[in-house]
Amino acid sequence: MTFRAPIRDLAFALKTVGHPELIARAWPDLDDDTVQAVLEAAGAFADHELAPLNRRGDLEGARYENGVVTAAPGFADAYRRFVEQGWNSLSADPEHGGQGLTKAMELAVFEMVHAANMAFGLCPMLTQAAIEALAQHGTERQKRLVLPKLVSGEWTGAMCLTEPQAGSDLAALTAIARPDGNGGWRLSGQKIFITWGDHDAADNIAHLVIARTPDAPPGIKGISLFLATKFEVKDDGSIGGRNDFRPASIEHKLGIHGSPTCVMLYEDARAELVGELGQGLAHMFVMMNAARLQVGVQGVAIAERAFQQALSFSQERRQGRAAFEDAGGMIYGHPDVRRTLMLMKARIEAARGVCLLTGVLSDLADRAGTEDERAAAKARQELLTPIAKAWSTDVGVEVASAGVQVHGGMGFIEETGAAQHYRDARIAPIYEGTNGIQAMDLIGRKLRANGGETLRALCAEMALTADLLTGTAELAPVGRRLAAGIAALERAADQALAADNIAALAMATPFLKLAGDVVGGWILGRQALAAAGSDDPWLKTKGALARLYASQVLTAAPGLADGLAESGDDLAATPAHALAG
């Protein structure tokens, strides 16, 4: 089936929930025509260059042989064209060779890239994270010699955190970097799950590696961030000899087969310190926060891909007498199939809005007109980041699963392609901090950061939307249910703020789901308001999607809030052996 980048949806979402007036003030050159032109060109690249490689990437995957990783068929060529067309450098600082666009635009472009080919998209996505880290914490030499190559995409980046015993708990890592006596470092250890850690698609690979240093204190404070490049970077910027690290194997995974997931061995590899000694985890979080939002976008992307495929199938498959006669007898005419597809679409648009809004807030946190505006944007961005990551990737899995279901028996056959999305989607709730970690971050840090004020301000703003909706005849049910959802979220937040540590941890995941469900309803409500009164068939769906979501998702919010805070004691009293029977 043919993928078509959802350009109109992305432009509409940016316009509707992306604070276009504030962005226009900070990026005066980024007018509507420019946005449209960028989205169209990126969409064409995604449709014609990346989507056709997706199935073969799944079937044949990246290869590991004799210590060498080879990218999946066609990926290296496509990557070269990706770089040539400038898609790698959209939001980077012009000072480092970037194009200075907004993060939100970059996210919109990457959504199309991930939807077309999620395994491919991971490569530039990790490079973006490395760019962030070096731009903020790199030495003058790193900024001069390495950063521009990452921005252009001639070289790629890799984030090297996980070790077998240190996944969610990075404090447990054991990789070590020792001073080489000449101001440099020598890095030893093993890292696992290193996405695009080795490959043949670019001239050099910049590994950003966290490791301990010899006399450092135990735990988090002993961890520093290092840069190790696959090939030596000479002082004139040219490439020298091979560094002493290598891939030991790649993983056999459930999905994203086109993305090489490497076990990396560092054997006294040459490395440079990035940022301050002992600040490795803090510096790494710079990369991780950007990457988390990108992973949320992957959830949206894979859902969009699965939705398109299912919608297309539903218009081609004839089966039984369809109750709706407007579908030419195809299964799109079955009310249950149509309901499924519309709810998929509603969830996608809600998640897309949450992710793009979070991206816009990070732009405003950088460049909004006043310090207060920047601080408010930053606080809201931080609050929304775990929601954007976790809620959107859960949507990705659920929508991909629904996409298989719409296909019936054909969905279970690998040739159809729907199954690949179901497999690919499953990684997104796991990496860059599992969704459980996101939930703990939300309830333990982000919500509490200022006594709950950031969430309360968001709720107050959402309540204004609910009022507008309630006053708009055909959207009144959305308004009522959004208002009830907001009230539920506020009650839940009060419970979370009052809870002790264990009770808060016990309610973290349902709290995040509730927050995502409500914020998603707000996004759809805003889109429906923006579309209200139009006769355009596509705009008319916005009201229908908001109503369907409100009636089948938002309605559950009050109940969820009521049951949220009760389970701590039961959890505490249930040992594993008792569950096992």
Added chain:
Amino acid sequence: MTFRAPIRDLAFALKTVGHPELIARAWPDLDDDTVQAVLEAAGAFADHELAPLNRRGDLEGARYENGVVTAAPGFADAYRRFVEQGWNSLSADPEHGGQGLTKAMELAVFEMVHAANMAFGLCPMLTQAAIEALAQHGTERQKRLVLPKLVSGEWTGAMCLTEPQAGSDLAALTAIARPDGNGGWRLSGQKIFITWGDHDAADNIAHLVIARTPDAPPGIKGISLFLATKFEVKDDGSIGGRNDFRPASIEHKLGIHGSPTCVMLYEDARAELVGELGQGLAHMFVMMNAARLQVGVQGVAIAERAFQQALSFSQERRQGRAAFEDAGGMIYGHPDVRRTLMLMKARIEAARGVCLLTGVLSDLADRAGTEDERAAAKARQELLTPIAKAWSTDVGVEVASAGVQVHGGMGFIEETGAAQHYRDARIAPIYEGTNGIQAMDLIGRKLRANGGETLRALCAEMALTADLLTGTAELAPVGRRLAAGIAALERAADQALAADNIAALAMATPFLKLAGDVVGGWILGRQALAAAGSDDPWLKTKGALARLYASQVLTAAPGLADGLAESGDDLAATPAHALAG
């Protein structure tokens, strides 16, 4: 990881929700010791013979080469021992060589089989369906020569319904059977998705095939049921020459790789009529209803398998400082991980109870003491069958997905095994009637069958449980929420009964989910009541599981009921092209 059949859970569920007093009256020999002995022996077989083959079955799968299908490594031997030990003939009539146990016992045994090896379990499961069809509609010859071989398991059965253009809509099939002039028939056509349609694990394979006959009316009334055996069955019961049908290929599927899914070609194959001409679909539904309940059990089974694996991992994986100190520092000590596992377990027990209860009702429909009791059991069995199938298989997918998540990054690596369950689980909501079809069956036929009285009677009975719970101090919140859930279900049923055709179809899936959520809560409530007051650690979890489920699942019921019936008009007004953008 080692699988251990959940014998204690199954025995407890049968005892608690399985009307043991009524069953004891109809099956006086089936005392507690017998139940326990059967479960233990079957559990040992599942643990030691079937579970160890599961991973290799996934990796290597069934093979198709030069027109011959070979079962996955070890499957044929295991099947022979399965048959030798009598596991194939548990519930069949002693008149045909069966052991005359209850359907519910058979389901309990098959849950363990499917959990150990779902791809394997499909083979005897399809044979059971063929047994049902021949026992009810077979000719004297078929009952004498074929049925006993299927009961013993020497031969296996296959259900041959689907054609490329005829999946959910069997009326569209084109396979044709022509009289051969000697009282027999000749069958021609192609069938797809034929589970265990060909293999080398048994001496003969009995295909139950639906096909049209030459002068038959179009549509459903033109369809008849035929028996075609891979090898001729001579009048003395011995096997003769090969029949003219053959596998053309097997499918490359997302999961259950150990189960050969065949494309079958019938090329003027010898066949016999089963039952009456033109009644093929009605006869087939005899098989399908039993198979639907079995598929529900598969949902429970794969969820149990995924749960055990995740629970085991959570006790072996150390990561971060766990807030609960009773888990030896392992991730089971993290409240969010524990909550996830307990909710998995609660859902499994709810789905298990729904499936076993449905099986018990089919037993009582056969053998309860009075005609009224039999009729009431049958009505409730028919009401619960689509819920057992669809709700339990949705639980299967959700729990398998959660199982991957508990593993973190390791869950995405195929070697871990969690990913296989996620892949295997995905078929169950699709086959034997998609879950959408089940929902339409529930709301369109089963609910309406007697003006809603069967559901109302069930709600009244559930309300008594809610009262008991509300009066039991530590279960009072379960009682309150169950009562609210029942009231919501009754409201929803009133809306469904009042709805026109399109509105009913539009609300079918959320209605089934609501019904499953509430009935599942009732099951857990009954189990919690039965366990109340005990100091046994395992029994004490029953209350905790019921409370967790009530607070995080039942709480959503009232909201779901409120939004259920509104979407028909919006669906009607949304053409596919408007969604595509």
